[in-house]
Each structure stands twice: as structure tokens, then as C-alpha cells.
Amino acid sequence: MAEPTRTDKRQHIVETAYALFKRVGFHATGIDRIIAEADVAKMTMYRHFPSKDDLMVEVLGYRAGRFERQLDRLAEQAATPERKIGTIFDWYGRWFHSADFHGCLFAHALAEFGDPAHPVFQAAARQKNDLKRRMRLILEEMMPADEADSTSAALLMLIEGATLMARMGQPAAAIRDARKAAMAMLAARGRPQ
Amino acid sequence: MAEPTRTDKRQHIVETAYALFKRVGFHATGIDRIIAEADVAKMTMYRHFPSKDDLMVEVLGYRAGRFERQLDRLAEQAATPERKIGTIFDWYGRWFHSADFHGCLFAHALAEFGDPAHPVFQAAARQKNDLKRRMRLILEEMMPADEADSTSAALLMLIEGATLMARMGQPAAAIRDARKAAMAMLAARGRPQ
DNA sequence: CGATAGTGAGACAGGTCTGTCTATCTATGC
DNA sequence: GCATAGATAGACAGACCTGTCTCACTATCG
Numbered sequence: 377m378a379e380p381t382r383t384d385k386r387q388h389i390v391e392t393a394y395a396l397f398k399r400v401g402f403h404a405t406g407i408d409r410i411i412a413e414a415d416v417a418k419m420t421m422y423r424h425f426p427s428k429d430d431l432m433v434e435v436l437g438y439r440a441g442r443f444e445r446q447l448d449r450l451a452e453q454a455a456t457p458e459r460k461i462g463t464i465f466d467w468y469g470r471w472f473h474s475a476d477f478h479g480c481l482f483a484h485a486l487a488e489f490g491d492p493a494h495p496v497f498q499a500a501a502r503q504k505n506d507l508k509r510r511m512r513l514i515l516e517e518m519m520p521a522d523e524a525d526s527t528s529a530a531l532l533m534l535i536e537g538a539t540l541m542a543r544m545g546q547p548a549a550a551i552r553d554a555r556k557a558a559m560a561m562l563a564a565r566g567r568p569q
Numbered sequence: 570m571a572e573p574t575r576t577d578k579r580q581h582i583v584e585t586a587y588a589l590f591k592r593v594g595f596h597a598t599g600i601d602r603i604i605a606e607a608d609v610a611k612m613t614m615y616r617h618f619p620s621k622d623d624l625m626v627e628v629l630g631y632r633a634g635r636f637e638r639q640l641d642r643l644a645e646q647a648a649t650p651e652r653k654i655g656t657i658f659d660w661y662g663r664w665f666h667s668a669d670f671h672g673c674l675f676a677h678a679l680a681e682f683g684d685p686a687h688p689v690f691q692a693a694a695r696q697k698n699d700l701k702r703r704m705r706l707i708l709e710e711m712m713p714a715d716e717a718d719s720t721s722a723a724l725l726m727l728i729e730g731a732t733l734m735a736r737m738g739q740p741a742a743a744i745r746d747a748r749k750a751a752m753a754m755l756a757a758r759g760r761p762q
Numbered sequence: 763c764g765a766t767a768g769t770g771a772g773a774c775a776g777g778t779c780t781g782t783c784t785a786t787c788t789a790t791g792c
Numbered sequence: 793g794c795a796t797a798g799a800t801a802g803a804c805a806g807a808c809c810t811g812t813c814t815c816a817c818t819a820t821c822g
């Protein structure tokens with residue numbers, strides 16, 4: 377009964393690969409290392425994922441899904457648009473300070489796979505676009521659509537930049553300054569230029 | 570006379586490696602490809618650079634120096650702090666639209682080399698810190714030091730995030746939204762919260 | 763002319779990479 | 793009990809990786 381079922385193996389490979397890609401990188405992580413740490417045979421991995429590319433895409437999808445579900449839960453608890461955006465920044469603040477923070481896996485994927493036609497590039501870009509859309513929909517509750525679009529873009533930039541700064545060893549300053557700028561951006565709305 | 574001098578070879582290797590690292594990535598670019606495209610012997614490269622790590626650090630330093638010199642020249646022409654910041658965003662806007670834009674080499678280096686003790690990581694982080702310091706010094710002409718610090722951090726985040734969005738295929742929207750947010754940030758200064 | 767320093771071409775070592783294949787084992791469903 | 797599907801270990805292919813080494817060549821300087 378402690379025996380893992382078939383589909384468990386698949387998920388176990390995904391999670392092991394996720395941990396390695398995050399810590400070590402995509403190119404720098406070899407198949408041999410993934411199967412060694414996951415403790416599965418090579419053919420088991422290749423049965424589930426025809427190639428390393430497929431595995432990377434699956435890992436990114438898995439991570440993106442987990443991220444979306446967490447933000448969904450947080451959004452429910454917040455009443456106003458400002459607070460909803462605030463909970464997103466809160467999430468990033470906690471993430472920056474978590475023990476196994478190694479930067480954004482999606483940004484790293486975009487960095488390592490420069491070809492926009494590559495499935496890994498596309499899977500990573502999808503997550504960024506999804507996050508921007510999420511924030512845009514929130515902002516549309518409090519401002520016109522075009523303004524919500526440019527503001528959500530700016531918020532996404534702050535988040536991505538803050539993640540980079542956190543990665544460079546300044547997690548506390550990163551989230552503080554990003555949050556401050558974001559809140560000022562929302563509070564200043566409607567004021568005369 | 571059309572013959573290249575000795576030190577030219579060294580610089581030629583650096584520039585060829587730079588073009589490849591930018592387009593292809595650090596791990597994905599092999600020594601063999603660098604020397605093939607630079608049209609030099611392998612031993613010539615290894616005489617100048619004891620290892621690939623050394624070459625990568627040199628490439629990052631070369632690129633950072635070129636960047637700094639360009640910003641120095643632009644800063645001279647601008648009168649007010651606001652305009653100086655504006656010229657930096659202008660530079661990024663032109664870069665985003667240039668033919669061989671492939672994202673930020675330093676951000677990619679940070680993504681591929683996760684260990685903060687790695688010389689490549691450090692060389693890349695240095696450029697980000699230098700850019701932040703440059704903007705902080707400009708902002709200190711118009712605001713107190715602590716405010717200049719957090720504002721320069723926010724501006725750096727906008728720039729890094731905009732670079733990521735430009736890389737994902739939206740260069741025009743990226744620089745427009747980043748610039749708009751940055752200018753609003755500076756204009757709103759002193760207004761009551 | 764001769765010495766020296768940089769360069770060239772390429773073999774080579776030792777390791778790693780992705781992906782394939784075989785042959786054996788095991789667990790579940792009927 | 794038995795068939796089937798999934799898992800196992802490990803060899804293997806063929807390519808690529810970094811870095812070393814040898815030996816011949818060339819250009820400059822005195």
C-alpha cells in the first residue's frame with residue numbers, strides 16, 4: 377500500500393526534474409541525474425516523456441498550474457482590487473524569503489531558450505502572459521481597459537525585476553521597493569499629471 | 570598593414586564569443602564553435618583565456634564597459650535628472666528595436682549560473698548594481714538619499730521587466746509602459762500619499 | 763641571419779550528453 | 793494460473809564537451 381502507483385512515477389519524475397532545473401538549470405541538468413535522483417530507470421522516463429524537451433515543457437506547466445492555484449486562493453480572500461494586487465506582491469515576498477528560492481524558473485527558461493518557436497520558450501512565455509492577464513482583469517474593476525493594460529504591464533515588470541534583485545541577494549529590499557512602487561502607482565490614479 | 574596585430578586577435582575572440590553567447594546562450598555555445606566562427610586556433614583562445622569561465626567573465630566585462638560608455642555620453646547631453654533618466658529609457662527603447670536584440674546578456678548569465686560565488690554570476694550582478702547606482706546618483710539630485718535608493722531600485726525593476734517583455738515579442742509596448750510608469754513615479758514625487 | 767613570440771591545424775584524452783535497445787523482473791486484472 | 797503492462801539495470805551508439813599537446817609555420821625585431 378506504500379507502493380507507488382504507475383501515475384505516481386510520472387509525477388515523481390516531474391517533481392524531481394523541477395527541483396533540479398530550478399537549482400541547477402535546464403542545460404546543466406542531465407537526464408542521467410534526473411533519473412538517478414528520481415530513482416527510476418531511464419526507460420521509465422523516456423516512456424512518459426519522449427524527449428527532454430517534453431519533460432521541460434511538462435515541468436513548466438506543472439509549476440505554472442501550482443502558481444495559478446495559489447493565486448486563485450489568495451484572490452478569493454481579498455475584497456478590493458488594490459488588496460488583490462497586494463496579495464500577489466505578498467506572495468512574492470514570501471517566496472523571495474523561502475528556503476529554496478532560486479529565482480523564476482520561467483525567466484530562466486526564457487534565458488536559456490532564445491528561440492521563440494521553441495516549445496520551452498512558449499511554455500515559459502505563457503506563464504508571464506497569464507500573470508499579466510490576471511492582474512489586468514483585477515485592474516479593470518477600477519480603471520478603463522487601456523489603462524489597466526499598461527498598468528498591469530508595469531506591475532509585471534516590477535515583479536520580474538524584483539525577482540531578479542531577490543536573486544542577487546536582496547530579497548527584503550526587492551519586495552519592499554516593488555510593493556511601494558506598485559501601491560503608489562495604484563494610489564496615484566486619477567490625479568492630475 | 571591589413572594584418573591583424575596580436576592584441577586584435579584577443580579582442581576578436583571576445584567579440585565573436587559575445588555574439589554567440591547572446592544569440593545561443595552560455596552553456597549551449599561550445600568552445601569549438603567560438604574558435605570556428607572567430608577563425609582562430611584552439612590554442613590561441615586558450616592562450617588568452619585559461620578557461621571558458623574566464624572568457625565569459627571577459628565578455629561580460631567588455632559588454633558592461635561598452636554599455637557604461639554609451640550611458641555616460643547620453644547623460645552629458647541631458648540637463649535635468651528627469652531627462653537623464655529619460656535618456657536611459659530611450660536607450661533601452663532603441664535597443665529593444667535593434668535588429669540583433671536577444672535580451673539582456675547579464676540577466677541570462679544570472680539565469681544560467683545560479684551560484685552567487687561563481688565569477689560569471691558576480692560579473693553579471695556587478696552590471697546590475699552599477700546601473701542602479703548610476704540611477705541613484707542621478708535621483709539624489711532631486712530627492713533625499715533614502716528615497717533615491719528605493720526609487721532607483723524600482724526603476725531598475727521596470728527596466729529589467731521591460732527587457733523581459735521585449736524579449737517575449739512586445740518591444741514597443743514594453744518600453745512605452747515602462748517609460749510611462751517611470752515618468753509618473755518621478756512626477757508624483759512630493760505629492761501627498 | 764637568428765631568436766622569439768604568436769599562430770595554425772588537428773589529434774587526443776576523458777568525460778558527458780541524449781536517446782535506443784535488450785532482457786529480466788514484478789504487479790495487477792481476469 | 794496466466795497474460796499483460798509497466799518497471800528495472802545496464803550496455804550501447806554517436807555526438808558533443810572542455811582542455812592538453814605536438815609540431816610546423818610566420819612575422820617581427822635586433
